[in-house]
Amino acid sequence: MAVITFASIKGGVGKSTGLLALASDLALSESGRVTILDADPNGHASRIGAKMAKRLDGAAFTAVGEITEANILASIKSARAQAEHVLVDLPGVSSKLTLLGLARSDLVIIPVQASEMDIHDALQTVENVKQAGEAADKTIHACFLLSRWPVTIESRAAKETRKRLSAKAPDVAVLQTPLMDRTAFKEMTFNGAPPRLVEPGGNAAANVSAIRDEVLALIGTKEAAA
Amino acid sequence: MSKKVVLPLDDDDDDALAKRISVTATERGIPSLTPAPAAAATSGARRPIKVEVSDELFDALTIAAAQQRVTKRYLILAALREAGYPVTDSDFMEDGRRLRGSRKI
Numbered sequence: 001m002a003v004i005t006f007a008s009i010k011g012g013v014g015k016s017t018g019l020l021a022l023a024s025d026l027a028l029s030e031s032g033r034v035t036i037l038d039a040d041p042n043g044h045a046s047r048i049g050a051k052m053a054k055r056l057d058g059a060a061f062t063a064v065g066e067i068t069e070a071n072i073l074a075s076i077k078s079a080r081a082q083a084e085h086v087l088v089d090l091p092g093v094s095s096k097l098t099l100l101g102l103a104r105s106d107l108v109i110i111p112v113q114a115s116e117m118d119i120h121d122a123l124q125t126v127e128n129v130k131q132a133g134e135a136a137d138k139t140i141h142a143c144f145l146l147s148r149w150p151v152t153i154e155s156r157a158a159k160e161t162r163k164r165l166s167a168k169a170p171d172v173a174v175l176q177t178p179l180m181d182r183t184a185f186k187e188m189t190f191n192g193a194p195p196r197l198v199e200p201g202g203n204a205a206a207n208v209s210a211i212r213d214e215v216l217a218l219i220g221t222k223e224a225a226a
Numbered sequence: 227m228s229k230k231v232v233l234p235l236d237d238d239d240d241d242a243l244a245k246r247i248s249v250t251a252t253e254r255g256i257p258s259l260t261p262a263p264a265a266a267a268t269s270g271a272r273r274p275i276k277v278e279v280s281d282e283l284f285d286a287l288t289i290a291a292a293q294q295r296v297t298k299r300y301l302i303l304a305a306l307r308e309a310g311y312p313v314t315d316s317d318f319m320e321d322g323r324r325l326r327g328s329r330k331i
Binding site (some may be wrong): 094134 | 241248260
């Protein structure tokens with residue numbers, strides 16, 4: 001039912017990694033069917049998602065690739081009818097395809113690494129969200145997900161990133177839980193095995209579950225407000 | 227006289243949304259990732275042409291191309307078409323670059 005979109009006009013910020021981590025955690029939470037729609041021409045989410053589907057044998061998890069301008073609206077409509085959570089991976093560039101995906105989203109998650117370049121492009125992505133919202137004649141809710149975040153000490157760059165995001169986009173929430181820079185997420189891209197399957201009590205699994213709780217709370221708040 | 231039935235607005239109309247997004251994308255200079263179909267060849271074989279220009283003209287073209295986010299080749303062909311030479315749309319071939327962010331108009 002809920003469409004959660006990972007978007008940033010900058011590539012390499014952790015869209016696909018964050019999406020795969022969250023999607024697998026939702027599937028393992030048995031909160032209903034999860035469908036990934038991969039609209040990024042690179043096709044990473046669907047390729048690794050296919051491996052993940054095998055790992056999650058029995059779980060209600062599907063990854064669909066080759067989502068384009070021509071089929072994204074119909075694909076989202078179809079996925080919404082069948083899945084409890086639809087997660088869309090958008091291309092790392094501002095495009096018509098990006099706007100179409102954003103326009104049908106209930107929540108847009110914008111990953112941001114600790115760098116000025118990421119902040120700049122994240123803010124531009126927020127503009128795209130607003131443009132899509134104007135075209136769809138609705139308010140599209142968005143939040144920032146701090147990505148590849150330092151596990152030990154929060155660096156000056158990381159602190160500055162938090163500060164600037166809050167100052168420059170005060171109406172866009174920053175998730176309290178960052179997606180940490182952990183080996184488990186990198187390994188997940190090789191073998192499709194989500195952290196919660198590899199080490200259920202591990203730090204990476206706890207990290208994703210905390211993000212999942214925040215995201216579900218945000219969606220619940222938005223649905224209640226609608 | 228029958229009472230007018232007020233129907234709810236359809237927020238699930240994909241065709242209407244697609245059209246509105248197309249308008250927004252065009253207005254904001256946001257590109258499509260779908261390659262345009264190759265234009266039919268109209269003038270047969272193509273030939274290269276090389277022109278040497280002054281530093282001043284070269285720099286002016288470089289700046290204009292950067293500002294408009296097009297190639298120098300595009301600017302030259304557009305000027306020739308403006309002057310009345312037979313330059314068709316198929317002569318403006320895509321160079322495959324992807325725009326980052328919205329083009330500021």
